[in-house]
Structure formats: C-alpha cells, structure tokens
Ligand code: C2E
Ligand code: CA
C-alpha cells in the first residue's frame with residue numbers, strides 16, 4: 230500500500246460505524262449461539278430467516294457508510310455492500326417457511342439469487358484489490374499471478390476431492406452452486422495475489438479480506454459438499470460461516486490501509502516464501518491422483534501454475550545473469566575488454582604477492598582523436614594494447630585504468646627485468662603506427678611499484694605506481710621511474726646513491742639538471758616566471774626529486790645543490806636569451822644569514838641580475854625562527870631578489886604570516902586545485918586566501934593545474950597566475966626554448 234490516505238470519515242459517521250459494527254458483532258454472536266448450542270439459550274426466533282437477514286442488512290449498511298466522499302475506495306465498498314444485501318435476500322428466500330412442495334424450486338431460486346449477489350461483491354472487491362495492489366517492479370506481477378493461480382489450483386482440487394462420489398442434484402442447482410464456490414475461490418486467489426504484491430501487509434483491509442474470503446469459500450465449499458452428500462442440515466454449524474464472513478467483510482471495510490512498510494514477520498522472506506510454499510502445494514495437487522467433478526479444472530490450473538513457476542524461474546535466472554553481466558562489465562573496460570581499475574582494486578592480497586605493478590600513461594591519443602576522428606583514436610588504443618601484450622607471459626595481466634592509462638601486473642619478475650621490460654614497452658609504444666594511411670605516434674611514460682612485503686594491498690601498489698608515474702611525467706615523459714614506496718631503498722641502495730651523489734657533486738654537478746616549468750598569466754597567456762625543478766640524470770634514467778632529495782640532505786649536499794640550481798638556471802636562461810625570471814626552491818635549513826651571500830654569488834657568477842631571480846621558501850623556513858626568517862627575506866628583497874611562499878595552505882600557519890613577513894607572493898598548494906570546482910567549501914577558502922593575499926599586494930599562483938578543464942574553471946573563478954601540466958610540464962632548457970617560441974606564436978606575444 231503506497232498511499233496512506235486517511236479514509237477516516239468525520240467523527241459522527243465514524244461513531245455510527247462503530248455502533249453498527251458492535252451491533253453486527255452481537256447479532257453474529259447471537260446467531261452463532263442460536264445455531265450451535267444444543268439447547269435453546271436464546272429466545273426462539275428462526276435464526277435462518279431473520280438472524281442472517283438482519284446481519285446482512287447491518288453489515289451492508291456499515292460497509293456502505295464507510296469512508297467519506299473523497300475516499301477513492303468508496304465505490305468499490307458500495308458494490309460489496311449491495312452484494313451483501315442481495316445475499317441476505319437470497320437467504321430469506323431459501324429459509325422462507327414455504328410449503329414443502331415448492332421448497333426445492335425456492336432453494337434453487339435462492340442459490341441463483343446468491344450467485345447474482347456474488348457479482349457486485351466480486352466487482353467491488355476486484356476494484357478494491359486493484360486499487361491496493363502496487364506493482365513496483367517486473368517480478369511482482371508474475372509473483373502475484375503465480376500465487377493466485379496456485380491458490381486456485383489447490384482450492385479447486387480440494388473441492389473436487391470433496392465432491393468425489395457425491396450424487397449431484399439437478400443440473401441447474403449444480404451449475405449455480407459450483408459456480409458460486411468457484412467465484413469464491415477466484416476472489417480468494419485475487420486477494421492472495423494482492424497480498425503478495427503488497428508484500429503481505431500485517432494490517433489494513435487486505436488481511437481481513439483474506440479472512441472473509443476464506444470464510445466465504447470455506448462455507449460455500451462445505452455447503453456444496455454437504456448438499457452433494459445429502460448431509461446438509463439447515464441451521465447447522467456450516468451456517469455460522471456466512472454471518473462470520475459478513476462480520477469479517479465489515480471489519481475489513483472499517484480498517485485503515487496499512488501504512489507503508491508495515492509487514493508480517495515473514496516480511497523480508499515473504500516474496501519468496503509464499504510462492505515457494507504454494508508451488509509445493511501445487512506439486513502435491515499434481516502428484517495426488519485427481520478425482521471428482523472438477524479434476525480437470527484443478528489439473529489445468531495446477532499445470533498453468535507450474536508453467537508460471539517455470540516462467541518465473543526463467544525471469545529470475547535472466548535477472549541473475551543480467552546482474553552478473555553488469556557486475557562483470559563494471560570490472561571490464563567496455564572498449565578493450567581489459568580489466569579496469571575496479572578489477573585491480575578487487576584483487577586479493579594473495580593474488581598480488583610478488584607482483585610488480587607498472588602503470589603506463591599514453592600521451593597523444595586525444596590528439597589523434599581530435600585530428601583524425603574517434604575511429605582512428607580507438608584503432609590507436611587497440612594497437613597500443615596489442616603492443617602491451619607482445620612480451621607478456623600467461624601469469625601477467627594487462628589492465629586499462631583510464632582513457633590513456635594502462636597497467637601491467639607482472640608476477641615474479643626481478644626488479645631489474647621489470648625496469649628493462651617497462652623501458653622496452655615505452656619504446657615500442659612510441660614507435661610510429663600506420664593507421665588508415667596516417668603515420669601516427671604517441672608518447673608514453675611509466676611508473677613502477679615493486680612488490681612490498683607480504684601484504685601488498687592493491688590500493689597501495691596503485692598509489693605507489695601512480696606516484697612513480699607522476700614523477701616520470703614531471704621529468705618530461707618517456708622515462709621509467711621505479712619507486713619502492715614506503716619500504717624505501719635498501720640501505721645498500723642508499724649507500725650507493727649517496728656515493729653517486731658525492732661523485733656527481735665532486736665532478737661539476739652537471740648531472741643535476743634544472744627542468745623548467747612555466748607559470749602562466751591566464752589573462753593574456755604571458756609567462757610570469759619559470760620554476761626550476763631539479764632532475765638527476767643517472768645511469769640512463771632521469772630521476773625526479775622525490776627519489777633523491779632525502780639522500781642529498783643526508784649527504785650534506787643541499788647547499789651545493791641549491792648553489793648549483795641557482796647558478797645553472799640563471800646562466801641557462803641568460804644563455805638562451807630568455808628574459809624571464811626563474812624561481813628556485815630553497816630548503817628551510819638554508820634560510821639563514823648565509824643565503825644572501827649565496828644568492829648574490831649566484832647572480833654574479835651567472836652574469837644575471839637579481840630581478841631575474843625569485844626564491845621559493847616554505848613556511849617551515851620562517852616559522853621556526855620568525856625573526857631570523859623575516860630578516861633573511863627582507864635582506865633578499867632589498868637586494869632586488871623576490872620571494873615566494875611555496876606550498877601555502879599545507880602548513881599550520883595562518884594568514885597573519887602574509888602580513889608579518891616580507892613576501893612578494895604565495896603559491897597555493899596543488900592539493901587545493903582538484904577540489905576547487907567540486908567542493909564549494911574549498912572554493913570559498915581558496916578565494917578567501919587569494920583575496921586577502923591580493924589585498925596585501927601579493928602575487929597569487931595556483932599550482933597543480935592539470936587539465937584544460939582546470940584551466941577553464943580557474944579562469945571562470947577569476948584566477949590569474951597558474952602552474953601545472955595543463956600549461957606546460959617541467960622541461961630541460963633546449964625543450965623550453967622551443968616551447969617558448971611555440972607558445973609565443975600561438976599566443977601572439979614575444980617571449
Ligand atoms: P614543488 O616546489 O611544489 O614543485 C611542484 C611540483 O609539482 C613539481 O614536482 C612539479 O613537477 C609538480 N607539478 C607541476 N605541475 C603539476 C601538475 O599539474 N600536477 C601535479 N600532480 N604535479 C605537478 P617535482 O619536480 O617532482 O618536485 C617535487 C618537489 O621537490 C618540489 O615541490 C620541491 O619541493 C622539490 N624540489 C624540486 N626541485 C628542487 C630543487 O632544485 N631544490 C630543492 N631544494 N627542492 C626541489
Ligand atoms: Ca616550488
């Protein structure tokens with residue numbers, strides 16, 4: 230029952246209904262006592278003639294009165310009331326103390342009137358049941374039909390067995406009586422079907438109706454059987470059934486629709502329990518030898534019920550298969566049929582033990598699609614998958630994690646071999662492809678997560694490989710960067726690394742190469758500055774800072790690295806004729822009195838000018854000793870070198886930092902970038918910070934702008950300066966020079 234319309238009539242009517250119901254109850258009681266008691270406890274008043282008639286009239290009145298004009302079920306109930314009245318009349322005819330000669334004809338006439346009375350009852354109940362039956366999904370209707378048919382089959386079979394071997398009366402009376410009971414059974418089947426569809430509500434009219442229906446069908450059936458066997462005694466126990474039916478029917482008409490969700494205790498299992506029980510009963514009908522006049526009807530209904538059960542099973546199996554497919558598909562990339570990110574995350578730890586995860590990011594597919602169409606783009610993807618599969622063994626898996634991201638799960642491959650394999654894969658993917666007459670090429674880079682410990686969770690492997698991949702991308706692409714994640718390099722590896730670092734600085738430190746990432750002004754596309762990010766070229770690899778900065782610090786080489794980066798980047802830019810400032814990262818430890826000397830030295834040796842240099846420091850550098858920090862920064866600025874506060878928003882300090890320290894600008898950490906358009910709170914915070922900074926006359930640079938959508942969103946928020954992959958990746962000086970001239974061309978400005 231979905232709607233909980235309050236069908237309660239105004240209280241006066243309601244009270245009248247209650248009075249009627251009480252009177253009815255008393256009448257039924259009196260009638261039952263009169264009929265059932267061996268001695269006459271109540272005054273002689275022919276219960277069959279007057280008792281039942283009075284009950285019918287009171288019941289019909291109560292039923293007809295229920296509800297007010299707005300009640301949608303009122304019409305249905307009025308039909309029921311009419312039927313009850315006609316049934317009362319039928320009884321009057323039946324029990325009329327006529328002369329014995331005419332009695333038989335009168336009986337047949339009474340039965341006929343009774344069947345006529347059934348018509349409005351069936352019509353009324355039918356419309357009520359229909360109004361109360363919510364069909365919410367496509368299994369509910371078949372379920373309802375299944376239980377209805379089963380009830381019909383079982384009841385008809387019972388009736389048929391009861392009538393077996395009985396001598397039947399005249400054809401007319403037989404037809405009329407049989408029909409009456411069959412209609413009863415249909416009504417019960419309908420009610421059961423409605424109950425099934427409504428998930429077996431515990432309260433409301435339907436359970437009472439079921440009671441009334443069962444009482445009616447039971448009484449009519451018993452009466453029919455008794456008549457056929459010549460054992461019917463007027464005024465006997467059977468006769469109590471009809472008044473009780475009337476009482477139950479009246480109670481049903483007075484009861485409120487059950488509120489949604491109220492169910493029988495079997496509620497949750499009901500949708501399955503009832504069909505199952507009933508199908509078992511139907512099976513019994515088919516097994517027990519069928520006898521009696523209605524055996525064909527019972528058998529046909531039983532066969533139909535079984536057919537419906539089969540259909541229902543078919544639907545259930547199809548639903549299950551559909552679900553299985555959906556589930557499977559959710560773990561497969563629909564384009565390539567490869568397992569996807571979800572499949573990777575669903576892997577068990579034991580399946581991953583000893584496995585290495587390699588993630589490959591492909592760059593350029595989008596470009597191909599934009600230029601040559603979707604079909605060509607997809608052909609490129611297919612070709613890439615084929616190339617990825619070339620060298621794999623049976624135990625290895627290829628996955629597609631995203632549009633342009635693939636992964637390999639390699640089992641028990643030594644670390645050295647993994648690096649070679651990944652490099653070979655990148656090389657192979659970058660080979661030109663011949664598709665639809667075009668020679669196309671894409672670029673790739675890879676991140677590797679090596680097996681860590683006995684419990685490699687897929688999340689952790691994925692996170693580590695993604696980190697490695699980012700590092701590879703940040704170093705310009707095409708390069709494999711192995712990350713050992715939390716486990717970290719072994720002490721032996723660290724020792725080797727430290728030795729290599731010392732060696733590199735002992736020589737001319739040329740292995741530490743600045744890669745430059747542009748900071749772009751969104752308002753006119755011009756370049757505000759370039760951030761110099763260090764890369765270590767070692768053993769044919771390009772390592773990102775995450776892989777070695779810690780070891781640099783341990784090797785006490787931080788000052789050397791910083792001096793090297795300052796000098797080299799200033800010199801390279803000057804050498805390339807780029808009149809742009811460069812930002813250099815200065816670690817907290819170096820923000821002390823000697824920094825000014827170091828910076829002046831770098832500017833001097835590189836033949837550059839202080840205005841070309843911007844120093845990036847983090848808040849750690851100044852909050853440890855604010856006074857010293859402030860004086861160091863002030864010194865730098867008085868020399869003409871500008872200062873940016875890096876990674877702003879990740880630390881503990883607040884906006885007062887911006888007021889109390891001599892700064893030229895802040896860089897808002899990349900972690901604020903992604904939620905900027907998804908999360909209004911972040912947007913508010915970021916805009917607030919940016920607003921305060923701008924008020925104080927500070928530059929505000931947003932880091933981590935990865936995609937064109939980010940750019941559009943930031944532009945829409947009125948953001949001016951941004952840095953990120955969307956504008957340009959960190960690149961060595963030669964690439965930077967090319968990039969700058971291309972950028973100037975497309976932007977219509979001189980570099
Ligand atoms: P940082 O100063 O916050 O530098 C920005 C980092 O974000 C760089 O990583 C850059 O490649 C990366 N990045 C740029 N655009 C995007 C983007 O759109 N998305 C994402 N996810 N990342 C982006 P990188 O080069 O690996 O540097 C990492 C950190 O290492 C730097 O963080 C900086 O703290 C430190 N570092 C880099 N070079 C030097 C250096 O020469 N000296 C010192 N002391 N530290 C350095
Ligand atoms: Ca920085």
Ligand code: CA
Pocket residue numbers: 875876896898899932
């Ligand atoms: Ca930063």
